[in-house]
Amino acid sequence: MKKIVDEKGKLFGIINVVDLIVLLVILAVAAAVLWKLFGNTVTSAMSGKTEFTYVVKCTEVDASLKEILEEQKLPQQLMSSGSYVNGSLTKVEFAPHMVTALQQDGTVMTYEDEGTVDAYFTITASVDSRTLTFPVGSQEVRVGKEHIVKTRYIELEGFILSVDIAE
Structure with a gap:
């Protein structure tokens, strides 16, 4: 059975924990920017x-x-x-x-x-x-x-x- 965090500090042997946190923060910021730019357009298009x-x-x-x-x-x-x-x-x-x-x-x-x-x-x-x-x-x-x-x-x-x- 694999360890969740290996001896090199990688999750499942694939990605470093710090890199994962940075990636999640970048995705959250990108989602917030997209919502700010296009959120009202999507909402008004959905509402009749x-x-x-x-x-x-x-x-x-x-x-x-x-x-x-x-x-x-x-x-x-x-x-x-x-x-x-x-x-x-x-x-x-x-x-x-x-x-x-x-x-x-x-x-x-x-x-x-x-x-x-x-x-x-x-x-x-x-x-x-x-x-x-x-x-x-x-x-x-x-x-x-x-x-x-x-x-x-x-x-x-x-x-x-x-x-x-x-x-």
């Missing part, structure tokens, strides 16, 4: 993008803005803090804004508010498929959460009605 669409409802939008919003060319890139972000406004729809009031006799009456409309913005975005949340700029997309719809030409506040994730 997750596409999702969400709808934001903005209530009580002044009726005079309806015409302006209808004239906007779509899609429009979303913005945050003066920079474009990873989402686009793809569709705008309107509905009359309905107001519910309690009458003096106790009955509930619902009527259309002539001066305002409700706007529904459909937005499409994509995120890194490794993320657990759906960030669009500095805002996270979740149903029920307040959301600012901001493009180069408009900025309105609303809340998120639905989120559909493309499979």
Whole structure:
């Protein structure tokens, strides 16, 4: 049976222990340099993008803005803090804004508010498929959460009605 380290200090009679340690250090440094240079490229190539669409409802939008919003060319890139972000406004729809009031006799009456409309913005975005949340700029997309719809030409506040994730 062979000894692990022979009388000349070689492992299995093949390589010196000091030489082996130097070789392992050189390989570790080379691997670290390669990872630093190409690691992000490999990681981003392996991770895909997750596409999702969400709808934001903005209530009580002044009726005079309806015409302006209808004239906007779509899609429009979303913005945050003066920079474009990873989402686009793809569709705008309107509905009359309905107001519910309690009458003096106790009955509930619902009527259309002539001066305002409700706007529904459909937005499409994509995120890194490794993320657990759906960030669009500095805002996270979740149903029920307040959301600012901001493009180069408009900025309105609303809340998120639905989120559909493309499979």
